[in-house]
Amino acid sequence: MSLHKRLASTSFRWASLFSDVCAMCLLLTWGFLHWWISSQAIVDIDRAITDLADAFSTLPAQRLNEELQQFLERDLRRVHLIGRFAEDGSRLGGNVETLPFGLAATGYAREFAMIRLEALRREETVARAIVRRLDDGSALVVGRSIDEVRRAGSAVDSALALSVVPVLCFGLAAGALRSRRARARIDLFDRSVQKFLTGDLRERLPLRGTNDPLEEFAILFNAKLDEIEALIRGLSGVGDQIAHDLRTPLTSVRMVLERGRDEATRHDQIQTVFEQAIGGLDRSLNAITGLLRIAEIDQNRRLAGFADISLTEFVRAAGELYEPLAEQKGVALIVEANDEIIAWGDRDLLLEAISNLVDNAVKYTPRGGRVELRLCRTGNDDVVRIIDTGPGIPEAERDLVTRRFYRSERTRRAAPGLGLGLSLVHAIIKLHGFRFTILPGPGCVVQISLARASSRCSSLKPD
Numbered sequence: 444m445s446l447h448k449r450l451a452s453t454s455f456r457w458a459s460l461f462s463d464v465c466a467m468c469l470l471l472t473w474g475f476l477h478w479w480i481s482s483q484a485i486v487d488i489d490r491a492i493t494d495l496a497d498a499f500s501t502l503p504a505q506r507l508n509e510e511l512q513q514f515l516e517r518d519l520r521r522v523h524l525i526g527r528f529a530e531d532g533s534r535l536g537g538n539v540e541t542l543p544f545g546l547a548a549t550g551y552a553r554e555f556a557m558i559r560l561e562a563l564r565r566e567e568t569v570a571r572a573i574v575r576r577l578d579d580g581s582a583l584v585v586g587r588s589i590d591e592v593r594r595a596g597s598a599v600d601s602a603l604a605l606s607v608v609p610v611l612c613f614g615l616a617a618g619a620l621r622s623r624r625a626r627a628r629i630d631l632f633d634r635s636v637q638k639f640l641t642g643d644l645r646e647r648l649p650l651r652g653t654n655d656p657l658e659e660f661a662i663l664f665n666a667k668l669d670e671i672e673a674l675i676r677g678l679s680g681v682g683d684q685i686a687h688d689l690r691t692p693l694t695s696v697r698m699v700l701e702r703g704r705d706e707a708t709r710h711d712q713i714q715t716v717f718e719q720a721i722g723g724l725d726r727s728l729n730a731i732t733g734l735l736r737i738a739e740i741d742q743n744r745r746l747a748g749f750a751d752i753s754l755t756e757f758v759r760a761a762g763e764l765y766e767p768l769a770e771q772k773g774v775a776l777i778v779e780a781n782d783e784i785i786a787w788g789d790r791d792l793l794l795e796a797i798s799n800l801v802d803n804a805v806k807y808t809p810r811g812g813r814v815e816l817r818l819c820r821t822g823n824d825d826v827v828r829i830i831d832t833g834p835g836i837p838e839a840e841r842d843l844v845t846r847r848f849y850r851s852e853r854t855r856r857a858a859p860g861l862g863l864g865l866s867l868v869h870a871i872i873k874l875h876g877f878r879f880t881i882l883p884g885p886g887c888v889v890q891i892s893l894a895r896a897s898s899r900c901s902s903l904k905p906d
Contacts, residue, residue: 477599477600480599489573492586495585496583499525504581507527507583508527511527521559522591524568525584526538540559543557552572553572629657645672703715754786757797765801765802772810776816782820797816812831814830817830832886
């Protein structure tokens with residue numbers, strides 16, 4: 444990966460932004476500390492010089508100069524500035540050369556540039572100073588240099604400047620490293636996807652067991668690859684299944700036509716040949732139509748027809764539709780749908796799915812058996828459940844019966860069919876976001892479940 448692309452990557456930009464924010468927070472923190480420490484130091488200095496001025500102001504005039512001189516001699520750090528000035532401004536004592544311009548007896552300290560007299564030299568300094576008017580008319584100036592405070596502030600500023608640089612450098616280095624690692628992992632993902640696209644359907648994005656967005660993306664993407672692999676492997680077997688299931692009716696049609704060509708001599712014999720041939724072709728066309736219908740549903744082409752529909756009405760309609768067939772076969776069909784449940788879905792598709800399940804239950808239930816069609820509530824779900832006393836579906840085949848053209852040997856012998864009914868039901872239920880389940884039990888128990896949030900229920904009973 445080129446340096447330009449690495450610097451332009453999102454990871455690098457985010458890391459750089461984070462380091463900039465950290466540096467800004469550090470600047471603000473240090474700035475606040477600098478201001479707070481300096482303010483507290485000034486407050487302490489003002490309090491000290493005020494107390495000192497008050498103490499000197501109480502001394503007798505004849506002793507004041509002597510006390511001032513002794514105090515300055517004890518000031519080894521040379522930070523105090525004390526001066527006594529006559530009314531005309533002439534210096535009477537202390538180490539301050541001149542009375543600072545504008546310094547009046549206001550009672551509070553101010554900051555001034557002052558000149559300190561040190562033996563044979565003069566030194567200009569910035570100090571906080573306060574003035575007191577004495578009884579003899581002279582002015583007493585008491586101050587303290589703040590050069591130390593300024594030097595401490597400069598040291599803090601220098602330390603701050605030096606600390607910001609490592610933070611920025613660390614942030615940029617972390618951004619570059621994160622960008623490089625993310626790019627390397629994306630390249631690894633790309634190689635895995637390329638292997639999958641070239642035919643290695645078992646290839647998956649590598650996982651590291653970390654808790655980061657790329658890891659979550661890899662988990663979700665691998666789940667999609669699992670679905671794609673299942674679809675591709677399913678499609679790879681569809682051709683064989685179609686050939687197997689269509690070969691029988693087409694071979695039958697060919698044999699009927701050949702036999703009719705060689706043996707049919709009368710009009711009624713020729714008509715029988717044509718009817719048998721048309722029946723075989725219809726079966727083939729039904730298989731193709733079923734496949735196209737499942738493909739249409741799988742591709743979500745029916746979402747535009749969704750609306751509020753009554754599951755209660757569908758359950759009752761399916762019961763009324765198959766009641767004559769069940770009675771003719773000698774099967775008891777019991778329908779229970781007492782609560783009014785409104786769902787969001789396609790009216791025709793859901794009616795087709797429920798009718799298909801009832802048709803299978805009646806078809807595979809022997810004479811004298813029983814089929815129950817119920818609309819009920821279970822936990823947080825609303826459930827359409829079909830129960831029959833037929834041979835049932837073996838546990839090993841419950842995941843297979845929803846595949847296209849799958850038919851067990853038991854159902855092949857029991858009744859003719861194409862093996863597309865449950866595939867169509869499963870596609871419709873999946874389109875609606877419901878759950879299709881085959882439950883264990885005597886006979887066969889299948890149900891369609893939808894979360895209560897996907898439906899609206901009324902406790903009102905029908906009249």
